[in-house]
């Protein structure tokens with residue numbers, strides 16, 4: 154198989170927001186660096202958010218990748234402050250469609266294909282009109298994609314709210330989704346964003362294929378369902394291309410030397426890293442329980458602590474000051490002193506990828522964003538899954554029940570405070586028990602399969618080649634050069 158595609162030009166369409174732009178850029182770099190493809194990333198921008206590329210920290214493959222920011226769209230007259238995120242994104246992209254069309258039409262060299270991100274599904278029509286191949290990129294799992302696609306059927310067949318269903322939601326050939334695990338736009342069917350989400354899923358089948366940031370070994374069954382399950386294929390018949398795991402590069406950060414120094418002094422795989430992501434805030438009561446749980450477990454830890462959410466505090470142990478630059482003063486009294494030989498606190502933010510890849514880290518208590526999940530797997534670290542937001546629940550369930558590299562609390566942490574005894578037990582199970590060691594072994598295998606997959610000749614690499622070959626053949630046919 155030819156693996157260099159020097160003659161191809163691909164346009165990647167990114168919806169607004171760093172969370173969408175970064176996966177698009179990572180994909181662009183991969184196409185350029187591994188396959189010599191020319192890539193133009195078209196970025197939808199809005200009047201309210203500043204031009205995103207100014208904020209970029211991702212070094213681009215300068216010879217082959219360029220980023221074009223579309224003029225900002227103004228959606229202020231189309232949304233109200235309570236319009237939810239998914240609905241807003243859909244409206245932004247819809248408003249930007251004429252801009253996308255004219256930007257592509259004006260290019261000196263017409264792209265051979267567009268790769269649209271999951272909120273840009275309405276661009277399928279533009280691609281068709283301009284004679285380009287069209288693919289969709291979902292920087293997430295096959296399972297999440299199956300749910301998105303199948304939601305149109307659930308919408309027809311299920312009465313009432315999904316979250317009130319007595320039984321898990323069945324998706325042909327895939328693991329069923331527990332009602333409590335449904336993604337954000339499925340939480341309330343009366344919301345506009347539910348309908349937008351259903352329509353996004355319907356439009357997936359307008360594309361020539363879907364690229365997924367997953368890999369064959371991680372999700373073999375679900376990928377197989379897309380390929381072979383007749384019921385699922387009656388809804389969506391296009392090929393899926395598992396091309397992952399693509400992850401953002403580890404940024405070299407000036408890690409405070411006391412953190413690295415401290416980690417260097419700990420035994421291998423003996424420290425649990427506790428962090429709930431950039432948006433992750435716990436209640437004051439939950440922070441107390443977590444602190445006690447960590448202390449009782451007697452395990453070593455590095456904890457990225459953030460002040461509690463406001464409003465739920467009437468506890469003398471706490472002080473709600475959000476400005477601290479020393480010792481957080483909302484932890485149980487004496488906690489820091491008692492754990493000083495065992496634990497390290499980092500206020501607000503830590504260089505996660507670097508910490509996770511340190512040999513002293515043996516476990517990760519995480520909110521299970523897909524970034525964090527991939528970073529954990531590719532650093533050989535099993536997880537205590539602590540989902541905070543709807544879209545993370547599916548990840549948590551997936552990791553615990555499908556892949557077997559995570560433990561989770563009995564009840565969703567968003568529903569009930571997880572008590573210290575349970576936290577203690579989860580941490581001990583992960584760090585001390587055979588169960589945790591088995592997960593560590595499994596995660597190591599996963600990492601190896603992930604790395605092998607990305608190498609030249611590996612399954613994810615081949616999957617990308619297969620996709621690019623199709624684009625190349627199509628281009629050849631269009632030029633009458635049938636190859």
Ligand SMILES: *[C@@H]1O[C@H](CO)[C@@H](O)[C@H](O)[C@H]1NC(C)=O
Nearest residue numbers: 171172175401430522523524
């Ligand atoms: C994933 O990482 C990117 C790059 O740092 C960040 O912008 C994005 O918000 C992250 N996504 C989530 C869900 O944390």
Ligand SMILES: *[C@@H]1O[C@H](CO)[C@@H](O)[C@H](O)[C@H]1NC(C)=O
Nearest residue numbers: 324325326327381382383384
């Ligand atoms: C497809 O999924 C349905 C529903 O889960 C299942 O009954 C059927 O056996 C599957 N078919 C194949 C070929 O896997």
Ligand SMILES: *[C@@H]1O[C@H](CO)[C@@H](O)[C@H](O)[C@H]1NC(C)=O
Nearest residue numbers: 419420421422510511512513
């Ligand atoms: C700890 O991990 C490092 C890096 O993987 C390795 O070189 C070293 O041999 C390990 N030490 C022990 C005691 O296993």
Ligand SMILES: *[C@@H]1O[C@H](CO)[C@@H](O)[C@H](O)[C@H]1NC(C)=O
Nearest residue numbers: 293294297522523544547548
């Ligand atoms: C995992 O969580 C991220 C948000 O952090 C979301 O974008 C992604 O779709 C989730 N994946 C699954 C399988 O739920």
